[in-house]
Every structure is written in structure tokens, then in C-alpha cells.
Amino acid sequence: MSDEGRSVRIHPSILSADFVNMQADLARISSADAVHVDVMDNHFVPNLTFGPEMVRRIRAVSAIPLDVHLMITDVDRWAVGYAELGAQSVTFHAEATDDPVDLARRLRHAGARAGIALKPDTPVSAYVDQLAEFDLVLVMTVEPGFGGQDFRDDMMPKLRTLREQIDAEDLDVLLQVDGGIGEQTIRIAATAGADGFVAGSSVYGAADPGSAIASLREVARAARNAAGSSG
Numbered sequence: 001m002s003d004e005g006r007s008v009r010i011h012p013s014i015l016s017a018d019f020v021n022m023q024a025d026l027a028r029i030s031s032a033d034a035v036h037v038d039v040m041d042n043h044f045v046p047n048l049t050f051g052p053e054m055v056r057r058i059r060a061v062s063a064i065p066l067d068v069h070l071m072i073t074d075v076d077r078w079a080v081g082y083a084e085l086g087a088q089s090v091t092f093h094a095e096a097t098d099d100p101v102d103l104a105r106r107l108r109h110a111g112a113r114a115g116i117a118l119k120p121d122t123p124v125s126a127y128v129d130q131l132a133e134f135d136l137v138l139v140m141t142v143e144p145g146f147g148g149q150d151f152r153d154d155m156m157p158k159l160r161t162l163r164e165q166i167d168a169e170d171l172d173v174l175l176q177v178d179g180g181i182g183e184q185t186i187r188i189a190a191t192a193g194a195d196g197f198v199a200g201s202s203v204y205g206a207a208d209p210g211s212a213i214a215s216l217r218e219v220a221r222a223a224r225n226a227a228g229s230s231g
């Protein structure tokens with residue numbers, strides 16, 4: 001793969017932002033590639049955050065692209081609405097729909113990139129032959145629901161399987177990881193093949209979120225390039 005193919009994307013998660021100072025906290029991550037918006041319904045996961053109105057308001061007050069991660073049960077009903085609000089990507093959980101390909105097609109039709117997310121216990125085998133239907137695959141490196149959990153390096157085989165398939169088919173699919181990403185763990189995930197990185201507590205917990213984003217990007221880029229030149 002060529003060097004320009006190895007760019008990386010850093011998406012801070014506003015789950016770790018100050019919910020009553022959201023506009024200011026968005027400004028603190030303006031150097032990011034997109035903002036990761038964790039929508040939780042207290043049903044698919046045991047936590048509750050925000051919904052379409054938050055996405056609409058972020059679009060209104062900020063130029064940063066939106067990467068929406070739906071941790072909700074009824075994705076077939078709600079996901080397309082987030083695309084219609086102008087999210088750059090909408091990611092739903094594989095465990096939440098019987099027909100991920102149909103939903104992905106509807107998201108693309110509505111103008112968004114279509115993402116599919118896999119919980120830690122969900123194998124990749126059912127999806128490796130369908131990757132062309134998606135623009136993003138999210139491998140959860142924690143059980144979804146809360147920020148600040150420890151990165152699970154037992155998810156790295158999933159990343160390697162997906163990276164091999166994406167490269168073999170030469171697909172334009174972002175391979176994203178979410179959960180426990182910081183300066184140490186991002187190198188592990190990037191080496192295993194990830195090129196998209198969600199980071200909540202490590203960005204918003206830093207004194208300077210902008211330099212935290214720059215460091216994460218640098219470590220990930222170096223690890224991707226090293227993985228590419230040896231593989």
C-alpha cells in the first residue's frame with residue numbers, strides 16, 4: 001500500500017466532555033478529524049446520553065464533522081435520521097439489527113458514511129465478506145457504555161483479520177477502535193491495523209487536548225507506517 005494510504009484519523013469522544021459547556025469543549029478539539037458522538041439509550045447499554053437534538057445543535061455551532069456512534073437498540077428506526085441531520089458517518093451495532101447491509105445502504109442513500117460496530121464478544125466472521133457494504137468498521141476495545149475503561153488487547157486479532165481483508169480487496173473502509181485509547185494503546189491498535197481512533201478520557205483528561213490529539217496522531221502514524229513497511 002502507498003504511503004498516502006496510511007493516513008490516520010483521530011476522533012475525540014464528547015462522552016468525556018463537560019455536557020454543560022459543550023460548545024467550548026468542541027472548540028478545544030478543533031484540530032481533530034471529527035468529533036465522536038456516543039448516543040446511548042439506557043437499553044442497548046446501561047447508560048444514557050443524548051440524541052438527535054444534540055447532533056443538530058453541534059452541527060449548528062461547530063464546523064467539525066460528526067462521527068455518530070449509536071449504542072441503541074432500535075437502529076432500524078433511528079439511524080437514518082442522524083444521517084439526515086448531516087452526520088459524516090453513522091455507526092450502528094451489528095448486534096442491534098437483523099439486516100446490517102440494508103441499513104448501511106439506507107445510510108449511504110441518506111448521504112452518510114455507513115459504519116458497523118462490533119462488541120467485544122461479537123466475532124468478525126459474519127462480516128468479513130460484506131466489508132464493501134460499509135465505510136467504517138468499529139471494533140470495540142471495551143464493553144460499550146462508559147468512558148475510562150481499560151483497553152482490551154485481546155481484540156487485536158479482530159483488527160488483523162479486518163485489515164487483511166480491507167487491504168486484500170483494496171477497500172476504502174476506516175478501521176476504527178473505541179475504548180481505552182491513549183498514547184500506549186494507540187500504538188498497539190495501529191500496529192494491528194486500525195487507522196481510526198476514538199479517544200475520550202485521554203483527550204479530554206489532558207491539560208491541552210490539542211497537543212494530546214497531535215501526540216496520538218503522531219504515534220498512530222508511525223505505527224501504521226512501520227506495520228506497512230514490514231508487511
Ligand code: DX5
Nearest residue numbers: 013144145147148180200201
Ligand atoms: C464507550 C464509548 C466510547 C468512550 C470511549 O462505550 O463508545 O466512545 O467515549 O472513552 P475512553 O476513550 O475514555 O475509553
Ligand code: ZN
Nearest residue numbers: 038069178198
Ligand atoms: Zn463510542
